[in-house]
Amino acid sequence: MEEKNQTLVTEFLLLGFGNLHNLRIVIFILFLIIHIMALASNVFVIVLIWVTQSLHSPMYLFLSQLSLSEILFTSNIVPNMLWLILVGEGRLSVSRCLSQFYLVSVPSIAQCFLLAAMSLDRHVAICRPLHYAITMTFPHQLQMVTTCWLLGFTFPLPVYIFLCQLKFCCHNVINHFFCDIAPLLRLSCSSTSSVELVTVVVSFPVLLTPFMFITVTYISIIQTILKIPSITGRQKAFSTCSSHLIIVCMYYGTLSAIYIFPPKDNSIHLNKGLSVLYTLVTPLLNPLIYSLRNQDIRGAIWKYVTFLKLWKEV
Template identity: 45%
Template sequence: MRGTNQSSVSEFLLLGLSRQPQQQQLLFLLFLIMYLVTVLGNLLIILAIGTDSHLHTPMYFFLSNLSFVDVCFSSTTVPKVLANHILGSQTISFSGCLTQMYFLFMFVDMDNFLLAVMAYDRFVAICHPLHYTTKMTHKLCVLMVAGSWITANLNVLLHTLLMARLSFCADNIIPHFFCDITPLLKLSCSDTHLNELMILTEGAVIMVTPFVCILISYIHITSAVLRVSSTRGRWKAFSTCSSHLAVVGLFYGTIIAVYFNPSSAHSSEKDTAATVLYTVVTPMLNPFIYSLRNRDLKGALCKVVHRRTFSV
């Protein structure tokens, strides 16, 4: 089989989160609730931003894109988990596995890029407030988001094509609830050195560069905030970044826990728990973090809910 482009494995078996029937029932209900909250919360944010003219600013433009990505991000894994439970099947086709991997990591990249873009937006707003409207033009915002989509797709396409050339000869059991790249590489009977090299080089650059940009932005933001004379002024400047900082910490904290720990510290239970955090819990919490810490968005959400309630 070595050197061929055809895989002898036509489908994979996803072990899921638990083999215990009682735990499976509880996890199904938990995943269903979290998914519905994720979709409803993020769609409400998109609707509130779209209908309130006061929120047609760069910061909320990026936030609406982040909410859209979070809905798609969660939708790449959770519906499959729920469907597998209902149908009593844990299989996923080879092509379906690659498709799921493609979209999952594309939306991971988009979250990564959008958080960096939002950090730059906060940097300009706090460090160069007089030039904010001239620097953060609508054209620039659209170009940054479009560039993020293009880069994310090209990056994931590369890794998906490299994965598609591998052969899978015998074992097809994935000890996970979705098609992750690491367990797939372990199952391959082909030479995976090129795949691993691209993950450690190009893939690492794609993930680390936005994170470094966020760190640099917040170093400048912190320096600018500390130069503010009044305590109230410092708190007001910092409060505009607190929601973004919370999301950044949650997103990168769980990513680091899964992918940037030594192999000796890994266990299937810990990896699964951390993966659930960044694929399911983080997209669900983002709307709450932004809405609870933002008066304008909270007011817009109240208007949307009030309008929908009385129109029924």
């Protein structure tokens, strides 16, 4: 009877970064520049791979999908985050908040499986080079990419459905800049045991399975590389995997810091800082890492730069 008399919450109050005083404009401009650079660099990678014939290979197809996932992810969080910085706080309806959680989860989960697909591509290329052309055919590539995105849309769906069944009453303040699952569960005035159980069940195939697969494939890759007699051959093989390994470490490192080993409640500012790193900095670094460390992409960029110079001279 008491629960029925409680007023149901229809919107949430997101506190964002609190009162930033005179730093508000500076932080807004800084975050806006980083966001624009992240979007531009990821769009640039997709377009470059699309128009360059020499980059039409499985590794770069997966890389373009990785950039697409970054664009979708940041576009669902950063615009609202920038608004919160300007106004200090903002309101989202319950339905919009839950939808934001789902739309943020889709590219995040797809990225986990895309990273696993990229490790499989490197494993076949290095450990079974004679079978590469047969194994990584274009229909097979499309099947892998489609599967990654289908899993991205499917896995968060049961969590979203159970979240929609929760009731929120009295308290509606989220001390964050986007709708994450942890603050939503804390605000619920109904039982969250079913949501927590589904979240744990989903987390294993989403996080643990791709990570274990990447670990096993790279153990095999490293063992194969160490058997290469030529130092130059070993360096070339390592260079094709180093960019992917760096991104895997960054991605799973930030995920672990935020969700697997989260800061305590009194370290909410640290949690926000890690989330900013995850939503702003990582999407900018990923395309830069591949662009700066990948010889094929550098070559393609230089080819178009040279073409533009010659075209201007004419």
